[in-house]
Amino acid sequence: MIRNTFILAFRGIRRNVMRSVLTILGIIIGVAAVITLVTIGNGTTAQVTQQIAAMGTNVLLISPGQRHGPGGAAGAPNFSVKDVQAIEQQINDLAGVAPAVSASAVAVAGNQNWSTSITGTTNDFFTVRNWTIKAGRTFSQNEINAGRTVCVVGDTIRVNLFGDTDPVGQKLRLGRVSCQIVGLLEAKGNSSMGRDQDDCVIMPMKAVQRRFSGNKDIPFIQVAVKSDASTTTASAAIQSLLRKRRHIADNEEDNFRIMDTKELATMLTSTTKTMTALLGAVAAVSLLVGGIGIMNIMLVSVTERTREIGIRLAIGAYEHEVLLQFLVESVVLSSFGGIFGIILALAASFGGTKMLGIPFAPDISIIIIAFFFSAAVGVVFGYFPALKAARMDPIDALRHE
């Protein structure tokens, strides 16, 4: 009896190839769209979260220029070593203060060369950026004080200039400056803005000032606040300190900016959340469209199916046999479509995340929800018209139009 039901159900599927294919297609579209979009949304969120964690959430970025608008440094003086020392000494609860002077140069090692950017700073840089040394060491106090031409390189430099050989202890030429590599940084990957963070050379600040920028200006300071302290308090304290040191009158605006990475994090998180919600909405629409597609196919064929059920009842089928047959038919089609949709979605979202360079993080609960929703749509629209027909007198079902 069960065997026969399956035989009849499969004959039904085979007979109505078009209807079966369209039903499966509807379910595939619904399931695949939801899973793909949500997986990509989740991947983006995961990446942003990772990057914020990598940046360190308690970091203040201080640069000269107007607080608001894109003004930039025009007219506003850079900071000096004294400013850095003042912040270090007078502000409480700081984990590190890292001045940064940048330059760019072509790095040459052996017969390889690579254009990169150089940051002159102190060892606090590694603390503030939450960046660990993979091989070698950070700078010695002596190297920092004397401004020796030593450097710590990012992973991209190693890949492009040294390949598989250990760069620590090797010589690196930066423009006309020859420099000794003392350490290699852990790989960090792309930043949220898509910049390769590992494409960098870190040197003692004095070395960069002397050999590259030719002055003692400091255009950028990064400050890490202790994790149990408030960044807002620290930010306010630094603001008033810098205002005093830069002789800004009470009625004048700041000529420097302090950016809190926590603010940045909140901003980025809310953006990705909005994006994920948007993707979710699109996904819900596609699920609905798939569902309506299935509903249409089923409703169009209701008359034919009612007559078919009439024939079956007339030649001696029991109500429950007919129902079971149609149930098996819809369940088989729905699950087939669902499984196919899941496979397609996983393939598509894997490809999509690889292309976007974000983590591939499929969410099992959304897979289950999408599968069951679509399966339910298939079963409901496949089964209910059959239920109605199977309860009629055979002759009424046969005459249905």
Next chain:
Amino acid sequence: MADKKHALISLTRVTKAYGSNEARIFALRGIDLSIESGEFISVMGPSGSGKSTCMNILGCLDTPTSGQYKFGGVEVSHMSRKQLATLRRFYLGFVFQGFNLLNRTTAMENVELPLVYRGMPPKKRKALARKALEQVGLAGREAHTPGELSGGQQQRVAIARAIATTPSVLFADEPTGNLDTAKSHEIMELLKQLNQEQKITVVMVTHESDMAAYSDRIIHFVDGQVADVENGQTPTAKGGQDR
């Protein structure tokens, strides 16, 4: 099923009304009819006289508006839906005026279907289905779907489907309506043979007296009532038994 004390089939003052209120029309206006097991009955009458309506009720496909229908002595209106389905499954065969074959389904599968519902193993039901198709002259057409068959061929598939199960009673609503004279006679010979050799009770609607002549009795319908019952003569020597 048939009990000697009762007629196999008996209708008492059976009516069937369609529609409601003013639009209500009576297709059957009090039919009294009794059919014995083993009989070969023809039903004749003008178009719209209620022949099909009566056949549907006899075939347990439809329910009368009033009156009694006893099958093997049991009141049909007291049977559950499942009991009716069992009756149709194991004892009745029905040839519809409009064939009612499953679309896009081969002749073979159409004829097999009632055997599937009887729970017959595949080999056996395929053999029976093939034999039934052969009997109606459709050997070689097993794999054709109704769409690929002529009207007369479809009609014969419908006949094959009804006889494949060797039912106790065969109801055939104009089984030769789409066939030429020679084919019609072949089918009638087949029905007559099933009636005599397998003891299948046959109730058949026909418009042709040539065909009705194969039967033991001819029931004439006029305007939803039984107008006349006559005993038929058989055109061939091997014909029907007298009753």
